[in-house]
Amino acid sequence: MTTLLIKNATLIVTMDGEDRDLKDAAIFCRDGFIEQIGVQADLPQSADRVLDLKDHIVLPGLINTHHHFYQTLTRALPGSQNANLFNWLTYLYPIWAGLTPEDIFTSTQTALAELALSGCTTASDHLYLFPNGSKLDDQIEAAAQMGMRLHASRGSMSLGQSQGGLPPDSVVDTEDKILADSERLILRYHDPKPGSKLQIVLAPCSPFSVTGELMRESALLARRYGVQLHTHLAETEDEDDFCLAKFGRKPVAYMQSLDWVGNDVWFAHSVWVNDDEMNVYAHHGCGVAHCPSSNMRLASGIAPIMTMLGKGIKLGLGVDGSASNDGSHMLNEVRQAMLLSRLNSGIKGASRSAPDAPALMTARQALSIATRGGAAVLGRKDIGSLEVGKCADFFAINLNRLDYAGALEDPLAAVVFCSPVKADYTVVGGELIVEKGELKPIDIAKQTEKHNAASRRLIQK
Ligand code: ZN
Numbered sequence: 001m002t003t004l005l006i007k008n009a010t011l012i013v014t015m016d017g018e019d020r021d022l023k024d025a026a027i028f029c030r031d032g033f034i035e036q037i038g039v040q041a042d043l044p045q046s047a048d049r050v051l052d053l054k055d056h057i058v059l060p061g062l063i064n065t066h067h068h069f070y071q072t073l074t075r076a077l078p079g080s081q082n083a084n085l086f087n088w089l090t091y092l093y094p095i096w097a098g099l100t101p102e103d104i105f106t107s108t109q110t111a112l113a114e115l116a117l118s119g120c121t122t123a124s125d126h127l128y129l130f131p132n133g134s135k136l137d138d139q140i141e142a143a144a145q146m147g148m149r150l151h152a153s154r155g156s157m158s159l160g161q162s163q164g165g166l167p168p169d170s171v172v173d174t175e176d177k178i179l180a181d182s183e184r185l186i187l188r189y190h191d192p193k194p195g196s197k198l199q200i201v202l203a204p205c206s207p208f209s210v211t212g213e214l215m216r217e218s219a220l221l222a223r224r225y226g227v228q229l230h231t232h233l234a235e236t237e238d239e240d241d242f243c244l245a246k247f248g249r250k251p252v253a254y255m256q257s258l259d260w261v262g263n264d265v266w267f268a269h270s271v272w273v274n275d276d277e278m279n280v281y282a283h284h285g286c287g288v289a290h291c292p293s294s295n296m297r298l299a300s301g302i303a304p305i306m307t308m309l310g311k312g313i314k315l316g317l318g319v320d321g322s323a324s325n326d327g328s329h330m331l332n333e334v335r336q337a338m339l340l341s342r343l344n345s346g347i348k349g350a351s352r353s354a355p356d357a358p359a360l361m362t363a364r365q366a367l368s369i370a371t372r373g374g375a376a377v378l379g380r381k382d383i384g385s386l387e388v389g390k391c392a393d394f395f396a397i398n399l400n401r402l403d404y405a406g407a408l409e410d411p412l413a414a415v416v417f418c419s420p421v422k423a424d425y426t427v428v429g430g431e432l433i434v435e436k437g438e439l440k441p442i443d444i445a446k447q448t449e450k451h452n453a454a455s456r457r458l459i460q461k
Contacts, residue, residue: 004029004392004430005047007040008054010399011411015060015371015385019364021412027058029392032195032429037386049432055400056424057411059367060386061121061393062330063374066230066268066289066318069111069125069139070096070104073455075326085236085298089166092323097131097170098461101138103454108142109442110451114328115319116433119395119423121148122374122383124289124318126230126268128155128205129171136185140198146441147433149196149393151378152189153203153230154182156218158210164246166208175214179221186225194382195391195429199227206232207251208242215258222264228379229260230289233267236300240272252277261286266377268318269294270308271301278304278311287314287377290369292336293327294320302344305337305369306361316374330370332420338366363416392430395423 005028012022014037026043028036036043074080079091104127115123127139136154143150159165160172182202190200202222204210215231222229234240234251247254252273255261261280266287273281281288290305308315317337319328341361375384383391399411403421407414426434433440 001031002430003047003049004427005044005050006053006058006394006396007043007045007050008052009056009058009396010054012037012058012386013060013367013412014387015368016387027386027392027394029430032392032431034386034388034390034392037388051425053396053425056396056398057415058386058394058396059119059415060371060384061395061426061428062119062334062370063316063378063384064115064120064123064318064328064330065266065287065316065374065377066291066320067111067123067125067328068127068321068323069108070099070127071321071323072107072110072114072328072451073099073103073458074323077323077459080323083298084238085300086166086238088298088324093167093171095459095461096129097168098458099129099134100132101134103458104134104138105142106447106451106454108139109146109447111322111328112143112146112148113439113442113444113447115330116146116148116426117422117439118329118331118420119397119426120330121393121395121426121428121433122151122378122380123148124151124153124201124230124378126153126155126203126205128157128203128209130173131171135181140189143198147431148428149198149383151199151201151228152185153201154185155203155205156182156210156214157205158214159208163211165210172209175211175217178214179217182218182221186227190225190227192226197429199378201228201230203230206235206239207247207254208239212247212254212258215260219259229265231260231267233270234272234277235269235295236298237272250277252280256280264379266314266316268320269300269303271295271303273304275307278308278313281308281313282311285314287316289316289318289377290337291318291320291333292340293333294324296336296340297324297326302340304344305341306345306358309365314373314376315369316377317370329420331415331423334366334370335416335420337361337369338363338416363413366416367412393428395427395434396425397421398424
């Protein structure tokens with residue numbers, strides 16, 4: 001048994017059901033779970049490891065619900081900088097066709113390093129192409145060394161250009177192979193227990209890159225084993241046109257026709273959903289991974305997330321792939337979500353200051369989406385808030401810093417409103433992943449060098 005005591009924290013933001021904030025507070029953890037949380041004087045005064053977090057704010061670990069780690073190898077490429085989704089994809093697919101197992105490993109560690117340093121403790125990744133012998137196992141092995149929680153999505157593409165899909169035939173697989181590999185991965189790795197560090201998700205890539213048959217078969221397989229389902233949906237207006245032309249339905253109706261709605265399903269983006277479609281999500285319990293930076297980067301649109309919250313839809317945040325962000329900074333994404341939602345408040349001109357104007361998203365709401373919201377989207381009850389019995393997953397930021405100068409009346413707001421900073425401490429299951437601003441599992445300088453060499457090789461192929 002190992003114990004960890006966090007003491008003297010200026011503020012602990014619990015994100016529990018009552019949104020309690022604790023001043024001069026402490027957390028006592030045992031074997032990776034929170035055993036006690038509260039004011040300093042009421043808690044044990046010693047432990048195997050004690051961290052004095054005077055002047056720090058402590059928050060639940062951020063949960064990233066949508067990413068493509070491999071894209072860290074192809075960030076900000078000149079040919080992809082100023083394109084919308086379909087053009088961006090058709091430019092990048094041939095480059096991604098050169099990915100190797102080593103590339104998957106390296107890019108996974110780079111993305112998780114960035115995420116950990118930005119306060120993230122749980123990440124879901126959507127890997128949907130497996131060229132040159134690559135496997136999801138390459139990512140799983142890399143993530144295990146980083147100590148973070150991973151929801152590894154076994155993605156897939158089966159609808160190549162010759163069949164009317166968007167990706168070139170060189171990056172698609174046969175459906176038999178995809179389904180057999182999906183089942184193998186679930187049986188080998190999926191751990192549904194509280195405190196799980198690894199879960200498998202089945203994730204055909206998008207309506208325009210797989211067949212309806214693969215969607216249906218994936219849903220049957222996922223439900224046989226109780227694993228979650230994930231895909232991109234309603235990201236752009238082009239996708240509406242594609243689905244109407246090819247399937248005679250808009251994306252959400254198409255998903256309904258494939259039995260792809262339910263508590264076990266979450267969709268990335270959902271920018272282009274109308275009121276009726278959001279009601280379908282709410283009724284069936286579908287979750288959404290909101291990716292504001294990517295939606296701005298690719299000029300996809302603004303997702304109606306305040307409306308989704310109003311309807312009780314499970315909503316989490318995702319940085320999305322690093323070729324459309326081009327970073328993995330979760331705290332930055334929290335800020336982007338808050339700011340972008342304000343542009344979409346549906347009010348114009350002078351009516352913005354009218355007494356009955358719609359409420360603007362608050363810093364607390366944005367953080368709640370990235371913590372409790374993300375946990376609900378991933379189907380987890382053991383993470384997302386700091387409460388007795390939950391995983392000891394949190395991050396801390398020293399408030400004494402230039403970035404927050406003049407903003408300490410409300411430290412929680414400073415974390416979201418001020419420029420996004422890096423975490424000083426990130427703890428996953430009671431283990432320190434970031435300590436005094438330094439990443440523990442791997443050497444950042446060596447990783448960056450290795451990553452850049454892999455990136456150059458991939459781009460020059
Ligand atoms: Zn994506």
